[in-house]
Amino acid sequence: MKARNLFAFLGSVLILCASFNNEAEKTNPFDVIVIDAGHGGHDPGCNGGNSREKEVTLSIALKLGKLIEDSLKNVKVIYTRKTDKFIELSERSNIANKNGADLFISIHCNANDNKEACGTETYLMGLHKSEGNLAVSKRENNVILLEKDYKTNKAYEGFDPNSPAGHIIFSLMQNAYRAQSIKFAGFVESEFKQKSSLKSRGVKEAGFLVLWRSTMPGVLIETGFLTSESDRKTLANDSGQVVMSKAIFEAVKKYKTAVK
Numbered sequence: 001m002k003a004r005n006l007f008a009f010l011g012s013v014l015i016l017c018a019s020f021n022n023e024a025e026k027t028n029p030f031d032v033i034v035i036d037a038g039h040g041g042h043d044p045g046c047n048g049g050n051s052r053e054k055e056v057t058l059s060i061a062l063k064l065g066k067l068i069e070d071s072l073k074n075v076k077v078i079y080t081r082k083t084d085k086f087i088e089l090s091e092r093s094n095i096a097n098k099n100g101a102d103l104f105i106s107i108h109c110n111a112n113d114n115k116e117a118c119g120t121e122t123y124l125m126g127l128h129k130s131e132g133n134l135a136v137s138k139r140e141n142n143v144i145l146l147e148k149d150y151k152t153n154k155a156y157e158g159f160d161p162n163s164p165a166g167h168i169i170f171s172l173m174q175n176a177y178r179a180q181s182i183k184f185a186g187f188v189e190s191e192f193k194q195k196s197s198l199k200s201r202g203v204k205e206a207g208f209l210v211l212w213r214s215t216m217p218g219v220l221i222e223t224g225f226l227t228s229e230s231d232r233k234t235l236a237n238d239s240g241q242v243v244m245s246k247a248i249f250e251a252v253k254k255y256k257t258a259v260k
Helices: 003-024 053-071 089-098 131-146 164-172 178-195 229-235 238-258
Strands: 032-037 076-079 103-110 120-125 200-206 218-225
Touching: 032 053, 032 089, 053 076, 053 103, 053 218, 053 238, 089 103, 103 238, 120 178, 178 200, 178 218, 178 238, 218 229, 218 238, 229 238
Parallel strands: 032 076, 032 103, 103 218, 120 200
Antiparallel strands: 120 218
């Protein structure tokens, strides 16, 4: 990221933070959730065995949405995608912003060259506290390379996915909804511990493009590693996806009660 672009980026960050803080002071009813199934279309995400991330995330997202629609009648569910469709990263958060969402949930699957790596992780927008966190955000952010016009898309503020500084700069972006995001992320990982056989790797922070423009509490959930045989057994079948969606649903219910 060039120096002048960096200064422009930092300026926009300050303006956004001020705007978000003003919005955060408002009290709104908890009535809109946006569920984002990661990847899609010509972006398969990560793979493991015969499983593709875009298919697993969509299945979990739809199951989660149905649980909310059936049980929380006063909460409207909006999906960034309900089919195998490619959605730009900037549009995913834009969908949430346009609909005045009270919570943004982006669902993903993880991958690692180390096949022993396993477990769930729930991320909020924040600091790259480890090389591992940075690696995850780089992998997810690199999706913009599949977008034809990402270099001219003003929503990305000149972000260069090929520049290490482009990822690290997100450490300066502080989410106005940090406390709420931490609370919900904690509920998610707690429910995973109780309801699934997958190891919880805990709540983490990193700079994700899909989260940094959203003007509400939000998390990116890595539901497990498709490169792990044990995790894949859960994520690749319907019963395992039901377990994961129910865990996230219980977290939503707890969060809804907590923020009243």
